[in-house]
Amino acid sequence: MRTERFAGHRRAYGPLMTVIPTGRSAPLPAPRPYATAPSTAPAPPPGGAARPVVSELRLGSFASHRRTVVPLGPFTLLTGASGSGKSTALCGYEALARLAAGDPLEEVFSDPAAWVPERSGADAQGRRGFRLGCTVDGPAGPVTLEVAVQAEPVLRVVGERLSRRGERLLDTALRDPRRSVVQAAWHTAGTVAVTRAPFPDDRLATALLPLRLAGTTEGELRVLAAAEQVVVALRSAFACDPLPRGMRGAVPVGEGRLTSSCDNLADVLHRTHSQCAQRHARLVATADAGCAGPVTGLGVDCRADGTVLARVVRGPGHSTPLGRLGDGELRYLALALVLLTGPHVLVVEPAAEVPAAMQALTILADGFDRSMDARQTRELLALAASICAGGHMRVLGTVTEATAEAARATSGVSVVDLTP
Template identity: 65%
Template sequence: MPRPVVTELRLSAYGGRRGATYPLGPVTLFTGPSGSGKSTVLGAYEALARLGAGDPLAEVFPDPAAHVPESARPDSQGRRGFRIGCTVDGPAGPVRLDLAVQAEPELRIVGERLTRHGRTLLTTALRDPGRSTVQAAWLTAGTTPVTRAPLPDDLLGTALLPLRVAGATEGQREVLAAAEQAVVGLRSLFPCGPVPDRMRAPVLPGEGRLLRDCGNLAEVLHRTHNACPRRHQRFAAVAGAGCAGPVTGVGVQRLPDGTVRALLARGTRPATPLGRLGDGELRYLALALTLLTGPGVLAMDRIAEVPDAMQCLTLLTDDLDRGLDARQTAALLALTTAIAADGHIRLVGSAGAEAAAQARRTEGVTVVDLTP
């Protein structure tokens, strides 16, 4: 059975994008010159994922006016906003989610639509600006064709449906299946932005879940070294493809103060602490480790009610090739496509021109050029 995955991102009116639709494959890289909108596209995806996880609108968009297209003119009541959406494929087929957000004069959701095979399953609309709710209507297909109820105007309605719909009729079951697929597809996202300077110092061992900035890389390697030896051995092999000099393994050393640090084994030569590696090598190792781990090792909100076998993790990373040389980029792309081919992990990111050229020569990578 296919796992829910986001296969299309729509920026109908968001930042500098209007009427833009981007297909997302197992490995998708956005490229283009500075200012072309790469970070804007990735930011829209992360925003939808956070809304799907139940985050309030104000936390997801702390500066909402920044996402309103410059050409957007306020209406007679001074209202301006933006529109984004996505398609999530899975067992229920392609499910479309479209969202309209008012940014000014106050932040609120003013419209949401969930559709499947052209059939509208959920709509919301702002009926009374004086209330902090939207009027929602979802398919019932029973004695009453639709069910109507108010929903908060600061939360994604689709994410609330599993708590509101009983599933007593065929229509309600269709709504539940589509909503749950959309939520699972969106929530299965891990934004990864390795920061080398935060990865150099020894850290205290703990839960061993990799943070977004990968600052606790040594802690996670301590966990995989002890609990996942097979995965750790594969990581050691991958490390050798992206680090200078001979690499015969990856070890972890516990220091007298109780902290741990990671080491690259060099055969008969002294081991090299990861703190001595260059920025490119550290970013390469962090991204490789992220690809080789699953939701249980990443610091993300796991969907406990959905078995891991039914989820497909999507890694989101801006500037994939930052600090990487051509050899490291090629090794990382090869690892990414090999892992994505298994259907458990996808990657959406951005890259510079040279990395994009390499990606175009790599089977299994979709490159989207945002050059104006």
């Protein structure tokens, strides 16, 4: 393979795609991490975290981000000036999560050009793209994933790298632009040191490896362990942005699984009231602490048309329809419900083949404090920190600077300022 053939990739995608004559990829540049407040969360046990978790998000060349590194703890909040890329960082995480779940590129990036850095120039063939990645801690140790995506003229994965402590486990590269495949090479340590095979260029190869490898050699077992660790950590994510206007009216009775917009809040309250008494009681206590006026219960009216309408119980014989609550109260209540439930009550598909004790669900909450007053924000911060300390749930959200100040004073919260 000749270096000149991929000269355009160096400009469009960065050093991940640089190939030197020896066949080894050139090293990635050392990214510049943003400052982060120290986390008070307990350190992982020796030998790696018990549950696979994403410990670092990297946006090497993604929308407004250049070489951005975001360290992630159990409860991480992003702050910064408007336009600093807080929401974009969450979009990057969600994109990796969807790719790890097996979603095709065209579904994950419906408008791929929007994620190409604004001043990114095209190569001689008119190709432009973006790059992102992460580090996942777990039983296999720290595993890094880097992905380079061509956005124009054709959306495709053009490079992917999976490594562990400097050991290259998987590399993919686009060899023939006329074909919809990339050439993948992974470590086997058997009679053949490296195995090569074509993979589709519209999927994450790391997510496909467990379906392709038999695990017959020590090397393949290491590759499988690393790939499965990344997939389990990334796919266990729930993007949540409660929309108050959708929570005010009656909704049909369904499965009782909360959607990302929380527009079926009444249906979920109907389920938790009858099936999750302890969590429902804690939700009532949380609502009482953050909503105006006393809250002694959260109930629903079952209507003749098969719908349910949520109500806030104020005391004996008195209740308020949920629709009368303010936007801040509704978002506060919805996020509290997300934190107090789990993957079986949220519209998220955890890895069924992995025990629940080995998984950690990550909540992506853009505008974690949106529309809330100081009291609601304070209560929600304390609740999230308490839940995240248990290890089975993590939170990555965006907040205003005012909330960031309160978060810095809250035990168990890490604050990352994305202001350049």
